[in-house]
Amino acid sequence: xxxxxxxxxxxxxxxxxxxxxxxxxxxxxxxxxxxxxxxxxxxxxxxxxxxxxxxxxxxxxxxxxxxxxxxxxxxxxxxxxxxxxxxxxxxxxxxxxxxxxxxxxxxxxxxxxxxxxxxxxxxxxxxxxxxxxxxxxxxxxxxxxxxxxxxxxxxxxxxxxxx
Numbered sequence: 819x820x821x822x823x824x825x826x827x828x829x830x831x832x833x834x835x836x837x838x839x840x841x842x843x844x845x846x847x848x849x850x851x852x853x854x855x856x857x858x859x860x861x862x863x864x865x866x867x868x869x870x871x872x873x874x875x876x877x878x879x880x881x882x883x884x885x886x887x888x889x890x891x892x893x894x895x896x897x898x899x900x901x902x903x904x905x906x907x908x909x910x911x912x913x914x915x916x917x918x919x920x921x922x923x924x925x926x927x928x929x930x931x932x933x934x935x936x937x938x939x940x941x942x943x944x945x946x947x948x949x950x951x952x953x954x955x956x957x958x959x960x961x962x963x964x965x966x967x968x969x970x971x972x973x974x975x976x977x978x979x980x981x
Contacts, residue, residue: 820854823891827851828879833871841871845879848978852891858931858976896921897928897977900956904973911963913973917948918956925951929980932961934970941970947980 830845851857902915913932919925927947934942946961 823853824851824880825849827857830877830879832875832877834873834875835869836872841866841869849980852893855891855893855895857894857978858933858974890923892919892921892923892925892979894977897979899930899975899977902973902975911973913944913961913963913975915959915975916956917951917959917977919951919953922953923979924953925979927951927980929978930959930961931976931978932963933974933976934963935972935974936970 826847826849828845828847830843832843833841835841848857896919898918898920900916900918902913905912905914911934917928917930919928925948927949928951930946930948932944932946933940934944942963944961944963946959948957948959951957
């Protein structure tokens, strides 16, 4: 939406078997999506592994709360990553770097989302959080990706104001 921020949106991911049985479901909530902004999210969905999912469904729930006071919301484009390092091991990956809050709003916490790609397709995800990061400030971060990701050739980072 170009004129209002969406408050309390969530993303729900549901993995189902070929018969339609739910193998696993996860819902992640965000504080808001700033007006005229796009939010990226990536994470793993765990299940017992006995049966591979036949389908994975994604549902975005926007709720009914909106805020016309868009000046109080940080856009994802205002969260900038630099000095990024991705160290792979037999146990997964460790992504480190610095994140800058290029907005004019202090953030109590920024959620950093790592999306892992192989041949242009998402093969996994992880996320981590910063402590408070004031407007214009930079802080170091570290994210651990589990070994489930397997082989990947690219990691993209996205940020979202949190709390």
